[in-house]
Amino acid sequence: MASETSQATLHSSVSDVAAGGAAHASHGPTGLLRWLVTTNHKEIGSLYLIFSLVMLFIGGSMALVIRAELFQPGMQYVQPEFFNQMTTMHGLIMVFGAIMPAFVGLANWMIPMQIGAPDMALPRLNNFSFWLLPVAFGILLSTLFMEGGGPNFGWTFYAPLSTTFAPPSTSFFIMSIHLAGISSILGAINIIATILNLRTPGMRLMDMSLFVWTWLITAFLLIAVMPVLAGVVTMMLMDINFGTSFFDAAGGGDPVLFQHLFWFFGHPEVYIMILPAFGIVSLIVPTFARKRLFGYASMVYATASIALLSFVVWAHHMFTVGLPLTAELFFMYSTMLIAVPTGVKVFNWIATLFRGSITFEVPMLFALGFIVMFTIGGLSGVMLAIVPADFQYHDTYFVVAHFHYVLVPGALFAIMAAVYFWLPKWTGHYASETLGKWHFWLSVIGVNLTFFPMHFSGLAGMPRRIPDYALQFADFNMISSIGGFLFGFSQLIFVWVVIKAVRGGRKAPAKAWEGAEGLEWTVPSPAPLHTFDTPPAYDPQTDSPSRH
Amino acid sequence: MLKVIRSVLAAFFGVQSEANRQQDFQSTSPWKFIVVGVFMTLVFVFLVGFVAWLAAN
Amino acid sequence: MGRILYAYLYAASICLIVLSTTAQASSINTSSGFNMPPGVTEISREVYSLHMTILWICVAIAVVVFGVMFYSLIVYRKSKGAKPAHFHENTTVEIIWTAVPLVILVLMAVPATATLKKMYDTSDAELDVLVTGYQWRWRYEYLEEDVSFFSNLATPREQIYEAEEKGDFYLVEVDEPMVVPTGVKVRLLLTANDVIHSWWVPDLAVKKDAIPGFINETWFKVDEPGIYRGQCAELCGRDHAFMPIEVKAVSPDEYQLWLASRREAAEAEVAGADREWSLDELMERGAGTYNTYCAACHQPQGQGLPPMFPALAGVGMSVDPDGLRAHKEIVLYGKTGTAMPAFGSTLSAAELAAVITYERNAWGNDTGDLIQPSAIRAMLESQ
Numbered sequence: 001m002a003s004e005t006s007q008a009t010l011h012s013s014v015s016d017v018a019a020g021g022a023a024h025a026s027h028g029p030t031g032l033l034r035w036l037v038t039t040n041h042k043e044i045g046s047l048y049l050i051f052s053l054v055m056l057f058i059g060g061s062m063a064l065v066i067r068a069e070l071f072q073p074g075m076q077y078v079q080p081e082f083f084n085q086m087t088t089m090h091g092l093i094m095v096f097g098a099i100m101p102a103f104v105g106l107a108n109w110m111i112p113m114q115i116g117a118p119d120m121a122l123p124r125l126n127n128f129s130f131w132l133l134p135v136a137f138g139i140l141l142s143t144l145f146m147e148g149g150g151p152n153f154g155w156t157f158y159a160p161l162s163t164t165f166a167p168p169s170t171s172f173f174i175m176s177i178h179l180a181g182i183s184s185i186l187g188a189i190n191i192i193a194t195i196l197n198l199r200t201p202g203m204r205l206m207d208m209s210l211f212v213w214t215w216l217i218t219a220f221l222l223i224a225v226m227p228v229l230a231g232v233v234t235m236m237l238m239d240i241n242f243g244t245s246f247f248d249a250a251g252g253g254d255p256v257l258f259q260h261l262f263w264f265f266g267h268p269e270v271y272i273m274i275l276p277a278f279g280i281v282s283l284i285v286p287t288f289a290r291k292r293l294f295g296y297a298s299m300v301y302a303t304a305s306i307a308l309l310s311f312v313v314w315a316h317h318m319f320t321v322g323l324p325l326t327a328e329l330f331f332m333y334s335t336m337l338i339a340v341p342t343g344v345k346v347f348n349w350i351a352t353l354f355r356g357s358i359t360f361e362v363p364m365l366f367a368l369g370f371i372v373m374f375t376i377g378g379l380s381g382v383m384l385a386i387v388p389a390d391f392q393y394h395d396t397y398f399v400v401a402h403f404h405y406v407l408v409p410g411a412l413f414a415i416m417a418a419v420y421f422w423l424p425k426w427t428g429h430y431a432s433e434t435l436g437k438w439h440f441w442l443s444v445i446g447v448n449l450t451f452f453p454m455h456f457s458g459l460a461g462m463p464r465r466i467p468d469y470a471l472q473f474a475d476f477n478m479i480s481s482i483g484g485f486l487f488g489f490s491q492l493i494f495v496w497v498v499i500k501a502v503r504g505g506r507k508a509p510a511k512a513w514e515g516a517e518g519l520e521w522t523v524p525s526p527a528p529l530h531t532f533d534t535p536p537a538y539d540p541q542t543d544s545p546s547r548h
Numbered sequence: 549m550l551k552v553i554r555s556v557l558a559a560f561f562g563v564q565s566e567a568n569r570q571q572d573f574q575s576t577s578p579w580k581f582i583v584v585g586v587f588m589t590l591v592f593v594f595l596v597g598f599v600a601w602l603a604a605n
Numbered sequence: 606m607g608r609i610l611y612a613y614l615y616a617a618s619i620c621l622i623v624l625s626t627t628a629q630a631s632s633i634n635t636s637s638g639f640n641m642p643p644g645v646t647e648i649s650r651e652v653y654s655l656h657m658t659i660l661w662i663c664v665a666i667a668v669v670v671f672g673v674m675f676y677s678l679i680v681y682r683k684s685k686g687a688k689p690a691h692f693h694e695n696t697t698v699e700i701i702w703t704a705v706p707l708v709i710l711v712l713m714a715v716p717a718t719a720t721l722k723k724m725y726d727t728s729d730a731e732l733d734v735l736v737t738g739y740q741w742r743w744r745y746e747y748l749e750e751d752v753s754f755f756s757n758l759a760t761p762r763e764q765i766y767e768a769e770e771k772g773d774f775y776l777v778e779v780d781e782p783m784v785v786p787t788g789v790k791v792r793l794l795l796t797a798n799d800v801i802h803s804w805w806v807p808d809l810a811v812k813k814d815a816i817p818g819f820i821n822e823t824w825f826k827v828d829e830p831g832i833y834r835g836q837c838a839e840l841c842g843r844d845h846a847f848m849p850i851e852v853k854a855v856s857p858d859e860y861q862l863w864l865a866s867r868r869e870a871a872e873a874e875v876a877g878a879d880r881e882w883s884l885d886e887l888m889e890r891g892a893g894t895y896n897t898y899c900a901a902c903h904q905p906q907g908q909g910l911p912p913m914f915p916a917l918a919g920v921g922m923s924v925d926p927d928g929l930r931a932h933k934e935i936v937l938y939g940k941t942g943t944a945m946p947a948f949g950s951t952l953s954a955a956e957l958a959a960v961i962t963y964e965r966n967a968w969g970n971d972t973g974d975l976i977q978p979s980a981i982r983a984m985l986e987s988q
Contacts, residue, residue, distance in 0.1 A: 073775060074767045080843045081910065148912045154840045160817065161800040161842060165740075165944050167913055206573045249818020250941070255801060256816060290683070292693040297569035302562035308589050312596075320803060320838075321814045322795075322821035325725045329600035329718060336710040337596070340703060341562035346670065347702045353677040355690035368678070375670060379663040386713060388720040389656045391812045392641055395803060395838040456639035461807040463838045466846035468765060470777045472633050546566065563703050565696040603718050 036131070039123035040529060041108045044130050046426075048105025049419075051133055053495070055097035056412075058141070060488050062090040067450075067484035069467055070477045083467035084152035085144060091155025095273070096180045097137050099407065102415045103276040104129075104187050107215050110422065111191060113520040113527065114209050116200030116536045121193035129186040136179035143169035154465060156266070159247030159258040163239040170240060174233045181226045188219035188226075195219075200519070200535040206300070207544035209518050210293065213300050214279030217307045221268045221275075224311075229265040232258065256321055263314035271310045273407065275303060277374075277414030278345055281367045283518070284417055285349050288364035289356030290515040295348045296546040302341035309338040319390045328387050335385040339378065346375055361513070362436030366417035369409055369444055377405030380455065395465075398458030404451045408487075409444070416443075416494065423501050424508030428526035431501045435493055442490035449483025517545065552580050556588050633777050633834045634808045642807045645829050645854075649810035651720050659713055666709075724810075727822045730792030732785065738795075738802030738815035738837065740944060741844035741901055744951065745783045748794075752867045755951065756781045757897050758847045762905070765847075777834040780897075782851035786860035787830055795821040798946055800842060806835030806850055814839055827854040842944070843910075844901045878954040878978035884962070887975065891963025894956045899964075902944065907968045913944065918968035929965070929974055933984065936961055954982040 143150035148167035245251025907918030922928030939947030
């Protein structure tokens with residue numbers, strides 16, 4: 001930790017800040033209007049997090065509709081067209097509405113506090129990028145009530161199913177993707193501007209926490225690929241409404257072009273959803289192992305490497321579209337290579353645990369759950385890279401199992417870990433350990449019960465995105481459905497834990513965890529509305545995570 | 549220059565020692581790392597493509 | 606942290622119990638119920654062994670990684686008095702644990718490349734079949750044999766909607782299977798008429814997308830006679846789950862008999878247009894054709910699914926006395942920019958006449974219009 005003197009200077013500046021913060025908070029609009037016009041990074045961070053929690057439950061209810069219908073063979077509760085809307089909306093809402101905004105929310109809260117900045121670099125833009133999201137998802141959800149229903153072509157919206165053969169509401173879907181995309185781009189610009197310009201004097205790039213590092217790289221990925229998504233949905237809009245034929249073979253267009261463009265966005269998008277999770281786990285594991293992160297430099301280098309490689313692997317989502325042999329081999333090799341830096345990260349976390357002094361508070365449980373289950377998802381990813389075998393895995397439940405392992409006990413568990421980790425800083429109270437442990441264990445059982453059997457049903461031959469299936473797959477689907485409901489309802493515990501911590505609980509000191517490091521733990525808990533009005537003192541020799 | 553290439557290669561591999569890292573970050577501007585990084589990515593893509601082409605024929 | 610371990614052991618044992626029960630359930634392919642089917646071709650067996658190799662490599666990696674992890678979690682607990690060490694990097698170790706996976710990956714890539722090259726080699730095929738994906742059925746055209754037909758889901762609606770007991774091959778049975786001779790290299794040329802579909806038969810280890818405007822190639826050679834089942838693997842709209850594939854491999858002699866019977870049936874179908882049909886005949890034939898080709902969108906009672914799929918009962922051209930010509934044209938030539946395909950080139954004159962007659966007289970439409978197959982044939986020939 002910081003030396004005695006720098007600690008003292010930090011504290012005096014913090015108390016100034018706290019006093020100033022109280023003064024700031026006393027004027028300006030109150031009530032709902034305050035949240036509408038807020039430019040404070042902490043308030044906007046909370047808005048993002050609350051928004052993504054709401055979306056998690058909306059998207060989750062859709063998953064439960066899917067699992068209810070798949071509980072048994074035969075059509076029981078919904079019609080195939082509605083089932084298709086559920087799979088599509090579930091994917092879109094979870095990816096663009098739950099996971100991504102949750103990471104942006106965490107970035108808003110924590111990046112300024114970790115780099116010693118008073119706020120985000122562009123506070124008004126920050127407000128705008130958040131309020132685009134409720135509009136975008138309001139539009140998206142409203143399509144469900146339109147004539148012909150909402151989008152029903154899968155979250156990957158392959159043309160021409162999503163153009164010539166799509167329901168009339170598709171133009172609204174395109175509008176909402178545009179708005180969500182603009183929100184992401186603006187958010188990314190803000191994060192980059194903040195990290196590059198507002199670090200406290202003395203903090204070099206290589207002194208930043210890995211959460212800040214992974215977000216910096218993620219933000220560049222977002223700026224690189226969101227415009228591609230915007231382009232591809234605009235081409236769809238033209239095909240649907242203005243008579244162009246980008247993706248319509250009958251007019252000389254190319255349906256495969258759509259997939260190339262989509263996955264050129266889509267594969268980096270996968271890393272957008274996992275790199276900040278890597279950053280979170282890289283903070284939590286050292287904290288509760290009471291030992292410095294192993295190979296900080298390698299972790300940063302591997303993150304950069306993953307980000308660059310993520311641009312040259314996109315066609316591994318398209319092995320069955322009939323690419324030329326050389327292209328298939330190229331994408332197989334590049335995909336296998338990207339497994340290497342990803343593996344390095346897992347090894348580094350384990351080396352951090354090795355010979356540490358480990359305790360198992362709830363954030364640590366979620367981080368450990370992340371490491372184990374993300375690795376399972378990573379290994380099935382390696383299997384999917386092997387083209388001849390991928391011909392059998394592609395578009396089956398094996399793929400569904402793979403990406404849910406990466407995204408649910410992967411990205412989502414990391415977000416949960418982060419919330420448990422920083423709740424004491426946000427609210428001033430520790431989350432309930434007992435309820436947190438219930439939440440963790442029920443989630444672990446639920447998630448594995450849901451997704452592990454999907455490996456088996458997929459290998460045995462069950463295609464994805466079907467509302468009804470052959471009798472052979474009945475048993476595994478029943479288990480998956482039971483697990484799905486268990487996992488879904490367990491998340492209510494999480495809501496209760498958060499509400500409880502906001503309202504009260506065991507008081508947390510400034511440094512809420514014994515092994516915690518970083519500037520955010522030098523400000524009081526709960527953090528005052530305005531922190532670091534003057535930059536805190538920072539000495540890389542003693543404060544940097546990469547110090548010697 | 550060789551030093552920069554070595555650092556970029558280390559990044560591709562995902563492993564870098566603290567001492568070399570310290571040296572890299574003595575440099576005041578990141579631009580030469582970025583330029584070499586992008587260039588090496590192209591070389592890498594070309595290399596994998598060449599191997600794939602060899603294997604296919 | 607033994608509890609995490611117990612949780613996993615517990616989950617694994619549940620899975621094993623389930624596996625042993627599932628393995629006894631009726632199997633639609635050579636899968637044991639929880640693993641990839643080894644299949645019935647040389648290629649499929651190669652793919653299976655490739656799959657098993659990488660699976661075991663991944664399991665081995667997982668055992669080592671999780672082994673070290675759980676060892677650390679159990680031994681270096683603070684509650685056991687563990688004091689943290691101070692090391693935080695070791696370049697040699699890092700290089701080793703990066704290089705080892707790299708070598709493993711290269712070793713995996715070598716056999717994968719060899720198998721993939723075989724799968725891509727469509728040369729020297731003895732039989733070419735053009736497979737076209739439609740919403741929601743497959744069409745097979747034996748290019749040198751002048752034989753073509755649709756292959757539709759055979760499972761009755763009553764089974765899907767729980768009115769009847771489900772059969773053994775629920776959702777993986779068709780009215781007309783694709784028949785191929787054993788011991789012959791069959792080349793598939795895949796395309797689609799509307800959206801992207803994907804032709805997948807796990808036992809043949811063949812999955813290839815059928816894309817409108819493209820022709821994809823793939824091949825298989827079956828040695829053992831039998832029936833091999835699969836499904837469309839690319840989301841293609843409402844009835845994506847209801848367009849199965851059935852490949853029936855028979856001896857070359859039997860195959861020739863089958864070809865002859867297909868040709869005979871096709872000739873009889875064409876000849877059917879020569880005679881006059883009664884309203885009852887047309888209605889009966891039309892009901893069958895309607896339920897197979899039209900009911901998925903326009904619904905069994907003609908109520909449609911507006912606005913995508915318009916209703917036929919009581920509204921529009923099918924009850925309009927002046928709408929007969931437009932009605933015939935839309936069925937024969939389709940409607941561009943919508944999901945309505947052109948049936949004129951794929952259904953027989955008798956089927957077309959029957960289905961139009963049915964649509965104009967069923968569900969209380971009662972226009973009394975009676976369309977003769979000969980009239981449809983004349984219309985098609987005038988094109």
